Amino acid sequence: MAKLSKTLAPALFALLAATGAFAAGDPGASITRPAGYKPQAGDAALGEKLFNDTKLSTNGMSCASCHANHGAFQASFAKPYPHTVAMAKEQLGRKTVHLDEMVQGCMVMPMAAKPLPWDSKELAALTAYTASLQKTFKPSR
Numbered sequence: 001m002a003k004l005s006k007t008l009a010p011a012l013f014a015l016l017a018a019t020g021a022f023a024a025g026d027p028g029a030s031i032t033r034p035a036g037y038k039p040q041a042g043d044a045a046l047g048e049k050l051f052n053d054t055k056l057s058t059n060g061m062s063c064a065s066c067h068a069n070h071g072a073f074q075a076s077f078a079k080p081y082p083h084t085v086a087m088a089k090e091q092l093g094r095k096t097v098h099l100d101e102m103v104q105g106c107m108v109m110p111m112a113a114k115p116l117p118w119d120s121k122e123l124a125a126l127t128a129y130t131a132s133l134q135k136t137f138k139p140s141r
């Protein structure tokens with residue numbers, strides 16, 4: 001799938017939200033770090049593979065479908081975590097998120113999948129790889 005433009009991707013979320021794709025109750029719970037959670041060091045090379053893997057989603061998307069070449073990231077991505085990400089705030093009621101929580105946020109929202117197990121090497125790897133993308137990200141506005 002082609003890279004989504006910065007303006008198209010948020011519109012897609014509004015559409016997903018309107019179709020009731022997100023859980024009721026406390027919608028932010030599934031992306032909230034569990035009690036006692038300790039982030040582990042991740043393998044960024046494995047993270048890069050997973051980033052391009054459509055098997056992580058239920059809708060044919062990979063992270064790279066939207067985020068190749070820093071696509072779909074907004075200015076907030078340049079800030080240290082935790083910070084506010086509009087999509088997590090609007091769709092899941094989360095005022096601020098850690099990077100691993102935002103990886104989970106994109107798993108449950110755009111990827112239409114379950115969150116990764118918190119103690120998995122996959123979550124640690126995707127978090128490490130997205131942290132490397134953050135280092136070279138320059139907001140366009």
Ligand code: HEC
Pocket residue numbers: 004009010012051056061062063064065066067072073074075076077078084085086087088099102103106107110111126130
């Ligand atoms: C359908 C498009 C789409 C897919 C697929 C997608 N994302 Fe996102 N992602 C977005 C959009 C749009 C935002 C920006 C939300 C905002 O700023 O409100 C975002 C935000 C993020 C952020 C937070 C940026 C910040 O401002 O701090 C991270 C990290 C992230 N995505 C990682 C991932 C990962 C990892 C995957 C795969 C598991 C993934 N995304 C899949 C569209 C997508």
